[in-house]
């Protein structure tokens with residue numbers, strides 16, 4: 584099949600469509616708790632992988648919820664997907680969960696979309712605008728407690744830590760201008776941060792590993808344990824603070 588969709592439109596349709604499926608899975612409170620999260624993960628994954636195989640049969644896919652499609656070690660174009668980021672928040676009924684869809688080429692994100700279905704927002708790397716609001720003095724952290732590194736940055740830059748679920752929801756809070764930074768250390772996988780970083784880079788934000796080096800995706804082991812997304816106004820102070828402990 585020859586797809587009539589550009590990469591950017593396809594990424595956006597997938598993020599939006601999977602979000603609609605997930606809202607349906609949550610509809611009416613018919614399922615709950617861990618079961619709800621498991622059904623959401625599985626249904627979003629099934630739809631996304633079917634769409635990608637049909638529309639991009641020659642590309643490889645790395646996803647949190649499914650086995651690799653294609654051979655991503657020998658394919659330049661690799662989609663990196665998290666069908667449901669923030670599964671715990673999705674299952675507990677809060678709005679901070681996301682769908683992540685990114686296309687990487689040669690290890691760099693070239694197209695990305697992040698949907699926040701419960702708040703009706705869709706962020707696309709080809710249309711996102713940089714934040715224009717003043718700095719807030721806040722930074723995003725996991726609802727389950729920040730890392731030593733994020734606590735250090737919070738103290739050194741006098742940023743109040745705000746608990747938000749999902750890497751995508753935290754990153755989009757920086758893109759929106761609700762917080763100034765998202766600092767993560769201690770473990771994550773490429774699907775957790777690839778699309779959020781793709782959107783954030785397109786919004787003109789600083790994104791790097793905690794040592795300041797670029798984030799490179801589609802590694803043989805898809806472990807991406809640390810990164811920062813922040814407003815460029817605080818980049819130098821933030822990286823200097825991290826340099827003191829990293």
Ligand SMILES: Nc1ncnc2c1ncn2[C@@H]1O[C@H](COP(=O)(O)O)[C@@H](OP(=O)(O)O)[C@H]1O
Pocket residue numbers: 647665667668669670671724725726727747748749750768769770771772775
């Ligand atoms: N130390 C760690 N190791 C592995 N994954 C982690 C992690 N800390 C956070 N994550 C993952 O990153 C996402 C955001 O987590 P948090 O909101 O706590 O920051 C979640 O993805 P999933 O919901 O897709 O599993 C979570 O599993």
Ligand SMILES: [Mg+2]
Pocket residue numbers: 647665667668669750774775
């Ligand atoms: Mg995730």
